[in-house]
Amino acid sequence: MLKVALHNLGCKVNAYETEAMAQKLEDAGYEIVPFNEKADVYIINTCSVTNMADRKSRQMLHKAKKMNEDAVVVAAGCYVQTATEKLLEDLSVDILIGNNKKKDIVEELQKYFDDNKYNKNVIDINATNEYEELELATVTEHTRAYIKIQDGCNQFCSYCIIPYARGRIRSREFDNIRQEVTELAKKGFKEIVLTGIHLSSYGNNENKLIDVVEMIAGIEGVERIRLGSLEPNIVTEDFAKRLSKVEKICPHFHLSMQSGCDNTLKRMNRHYTSDEYFEKCELLRKYFDNPAFTTDVIVGFPGETQEDYEISREFVKKVRFSELHVFKYSKRDGTVAAKMENQIPEPVKTERSEDLIKVGENLTMEYRRKFIGKKVSVLFEEIINVAGENYWVGHTKEYIRVIMKSDKDISGDIKNVSLIGFANECLNCKNIEKKGVGKEIMLATI
Structure with missing residues (x-):
């Protein structure tokens, strides 16, 4: 029995796909072992969101080959899509599998063993409308299950490479979602977390996402439904009202923000203003009692002045987030932002990051304090x-x-x-x- 070790880099969607590949391999007769053990096959599900993510992906591929120079090393995922030509020259890698082709992992390995030659299965991800059907029969967490229902992004934010790595928006079939959630609920998983690269675009319609939520709420055994990251523009009066009627929905909304300054949002090519973002939060507060709002904030984006940062900082306090994820802007080659003027020095980014993290910590404590005695x-x-x-x-x-x-x-x-x-x-x-x-x-x- 051949041993396979998998390593995941990046987001929850990547983690879901890594687990799905592991289950396919196990069903095909492979033995899954920890990544730090000697294996016959190493699979790295790569990330390409920043230059640092690219570097980590390369490092893990080289580490795998060093652990066993006779092993088959498979590079899969986003870095494969953005750096195909570079990886073709990398002697540490034996098989390339791009996005939308991870479902073929068993077949690709068999081809390699049959022919004993380099394999490449990378499509033009920007030219496909096909949703890659991957599913889990079980998950590594004991109580909650992350379910991928959407892939791709059409937003083209100026700092982001993901639309080029993941392609255009594609949605999973309604009945396939129902089937997977039903099986997981039978196995005792009580909380379902819906995730995707751009979850708000599921079905190209805000009502389609609500339809999925309402369907899952009717599945026996599911006690909670949690939404992954949402774009603020999905929040309408009807969306908030319908969602509030689903008793199993968790009042925890991760609304993507990136900055609370309109000047910065415009340079980021985000499709809302800070006032519009705040209106969406207030709309959800209208229908939910003390909901939790979490978000990601980038500091030190090209051109961000001290005044811009302070505007963003004050906006964060105005929204009263329950938790902040603060990131220093990291240049990503191939994006518009990487070529922008007025790149911010690293010490300035660090100073702003440390300051905003403290603001976030205070907001977290303030939000939780309201629950004492409840x-x-x-x-x-x-x-x-x-x-x-x-x-x-x-x-x-x-x-x-x-x-x-x-x-x-x-x-x-x-x-x-x-x-x-x-x-x-x-x-x-x-x-x-x-x-x-x-x-x-x-x-x-x-």
Whole structure:
């Protein structure tokens, strides 16, 4: 039995596709082993979102060949799409598999073993309308399952290479989604997370995404539905109203923002203003009680003045996000932004990043503080040891991380609990963050 090791780089969509490839290989008789073990085949599902991601992809491909020079090394995914010619010259790589062709992983390996020669299966991703049907019979997480329902992007933001790596928007068939979720629910997965490269464009219509949500809500065994990253423009009165009527929906919205400054948004080729973004948040607040808003913010984008940064910083506080993911702008060759004038020096980007991270941390604590003394629903997932005692870890619908002591195995259980405060304060454990439990984690009791 041949051993295969897989390594994933990049987003949740990539992670989903890596797991799907692993299951196909296992079904075909391969043994799946950890990536740091000696294997006959190494598969790296690459990322190409930044120059750094490209470099990490190359490093992992070379590492694989060094671990076993006789192994077959497969490069798959986004970096393959953006750097095909360069990879054709890379002696560490034996097989290239582009996006939309990962479903053929078993066949491509068999071709290689039959012919013992270099294989390349890379299509013009920008010329296809086909959605690649990959699905999971199980997932590595014990309680929630990420389900990919969309691929591709038509936005062409000035900093982003993804439309060139993933192609145009394509959507998964409704019935295929139903089938996969039904099977996962039978296996005990209670939370379904819908994801895609540009989830908001599913079916080219905001109502199509709601249709999927409503369909999943009717599947027996599904207790929660969580949406992946959304574009603010999908939020209309009808969208918010229909979504609020789905009892199983999690009131946690990751609304893509990137900047709170209109000047910067325009240079980024984002298709909204800060005022429009804020209106969307308020619309969701109209239909949901204290929803959680999370987002990504890029600092140090080309041309971002100190005033632009401060405008963005103040806007972040105005929205009152429950969590921020802050990124320093990273130049990506092949994008419009990479050629823009007034590139920001790295020390300035670092200073702004550190400052905004602190703002985000304060907002996170402020949001969670509102839940102290309240009853919430928590899906418990795993057990950790804190200060010599075992605690179960879970998340509320708003994606607030919670720990609770229990002598019973409650993994996969959804329980109504009371939040009594922040764990590090309640337990008086100053080293709690070293246990993998940050200061924003809350303590619960039945």
